[in-house]
Amino acid sequence: MMNAVFQNAKTIYLSARPDRRYQYMPGGSLLSINASEAGRITSTGRNDWGRFCWATLRGKRDEGFIVITAYRVCHESRDRSGAFTAYQQQYTTMRKACIAKPNP
Numbered sequence: 723m724m725n726a727v728f729q730n731a732k733t734i735y736l737s738a739r740p741d742r743r744y745q746y747m748p749g750g751s752l753l754s755i756n757a758s759e760a761g762r763i764t765s766t767g768r769n770d771w772g773r774f775c776w777a778t779l780r781g782k783r784d785e786g787f788i789v790i791t792a793y794r795v796c797h798e799s800r801d802r803s804g805a806f807t808a809y810q811q812q813y814t815t816m817r818k819a820c821i822a823k824p825n826p
Contacts, residue, residue: 728756734775734791736768751775753791771815795826 724731737750750772755763759779764786768775774792781787795809803809809826816824 724754724756730758730760731756732760732763732766732777734766734768734777736775737772751791751793753777753789755779755789771812773812 724733731754733752733754735750735752751768751774753775755777762779762781763777764780765778766776773794774790776788776790778786778788793808795807795812803813812826813824816826
């Protein structure tokens with residue numbers, strides 16, 4: 723869709739893998755670089771947990787800069803977050819990655 727509107731676009735998007743046992747669908751991040759700036763992209767990436775994506779662009783004087791799109795879960799570790807929240811999804815993902823005391 724971005725290419726149809728802007729003719730030249732690079733779109734990076736991601737979300738955490740949803741747990742199919744629950745109805746909760748986690749959110750994610752999207753970064754779209756359009757028009758002539760799309761040709762300046764030198765590298766892109768994203769994290770495995772669906773929290774951020776980034777792109778490195780070449781500047782006019784061969785200097786680079788990074789654009790990062792991220793989200794932060796809204797709960798603190800002391801809050802009682804519900805079972806179907808982004809906090810719990812990230813907490814569970816971090817526990818599966820063997821992080822002893824996760825704090826998304």
